[in-house]
Amino acid sequence: MSAEAAAIPGLGAPADTEWETVVGLEVHAELATETKLFSASPNRFGGDPNTHIDPVSLGLPGSLPVLNEKAVELAIRVGLALNCRIQPSVFARKNYFYPDMPKDYQISQYDQPINVDGWLELPTGKRIGIERAHLEEDTGKTVHIGGGGRIHEAGYSLVDYNRAGVPLIEIVGHPELRSATEARLYVAEVRSILVAVGASDGKMEEGSLRVDCNVSVRPLGSDRLGTRCEIKNVNSLRSLGRAIEYESRRQIDLLTSGQAIEQQTRHWNEDDGRTHALRSKEEDYDYRYFPEPDLLPLDPSPEWVEQIRQELPSLPRDRRLRLVEVAPSTDADHIALAVERSMDELALAAIEGGGAPERVMTHIVHNLADGPGQLTPDALAGLVGMEDKGELTATQAKRVLAVLVDGGGSPQDAAQSLGFEAMDTGELESLVDGLISNHPDEWSRFCDGDAKLTGFFVGQVMKATRGRADGKAVTQLLHSRKG
């Protein structure tokens, strides 16, 4: 390592085992409604700038917010799925001046959020506490122009208010995560839950799921929390892991060299793989929250909450447990992956339809990364059955699977279309007999018990049939001819 790199906190020694990383995450998810949280403009990703706007999302004088019923229902679904208590709530104004919010405040929930005191369980079985999951509106998007594109040198900014007022749920977890890996599992689990209950599409790449992470470190065994830094601009699970690993190393390096951690908001830079200070807490904003006078309190009736609870679909945790029951020897990672990709139903149906669990799960995890397409559970079970009977090799099965994903149909038809159909016995017999008479020397050595010659004959058959023949059947035939 160069002297320069060693001098930069975070690029020094790898994380010391005497330190523990503590991570708490805030996940913001855009709710999958048709319209905005407080107005009837469409809630839709993309579109020309400033085409999904109305007086409320522009903060025009005299406009008044009216709460979207669907957004409340989705928030309750999320709260229930996260084992939260659903309570009466009020909206508050979070005051700040920034052009992404034209009315100079964001409507959020502050001291009385709709969902409190929940938990979720990671695929590892560890439970993470959820402090709250509250409703708030999203902000507009600013783009910085000029000055070389760097924020601090920007010539001016352009603002698009399409996103302003889109409903968000902010899920605040307790700082109970202890590594980058756990943090990734947590976000993946939150995303699975959001998608499962239909609350959000969970697309990090489109910004509909965003994560702020609070990272601190402390000596192993300590029960006091260290000074934390908040990291923003983490746009994928991969950058989340990288950002946490970098940040915890940076903090450990500072502490081991006798320096203090400054409480800061830091920006993750994907290109240089580091976090950079944005502003220190000393200049933190005083948001002067106060109850939003233009909105009435929200107090969902127990009947409504109960009805939403009844309509909740099966949650990822329960779905994992069900899959483990039918495929008990599968890795926990693979079970989690199948559920995360929403292919657990397919796996269950294929296994219940007679497919061998190991082979079914292998296809789900390794060969169906882009989704099942036209593949039906029966076809998957049938395909696995053909593999079991030796009618298809693993390589052939993969190609048959690709055909089934693209066009549907039965595995038998797909195998035939690829020329993989099992060979007719008579055809195989005449082929073998022909080989025997064309290779008399090899045949007599085989008959004398030279086992190596089995490979020769099988190889010749495979070559002639371009791999269609079943090797086992050829061997049996050779031995029966030997008499």
Next chain:
Amino acid sequence: MGQQRITRAECAHVAALARLELTDEELDRFTGQLDELLDHVAEVEALEIDDLVPTMHALPITNLLRPDVPGDVLDRDEVLAHAPFAEDGQFRVPPVLGEAP
């Protein structure tokens, strides 16, 4: 009037948060006025209210909800015509340092 409840510096801080530019004379005057307001709040705070249920809102109504049905949007050109500066269908604003708070 009892002890001073707000200092001149606190008043200046609140004004700065609200992006208000106050002269020295205004700062003196508003510090005094805010102090009187806080005196009034202190009187309310002194009341015995143990028997009262907290009020969440001035109106005794909850759950005013709107169905999730798209409505009209504003015409972009008309909206941008009212903006001091516009460019590429967007509002053009002075550069902002850092990211949103």
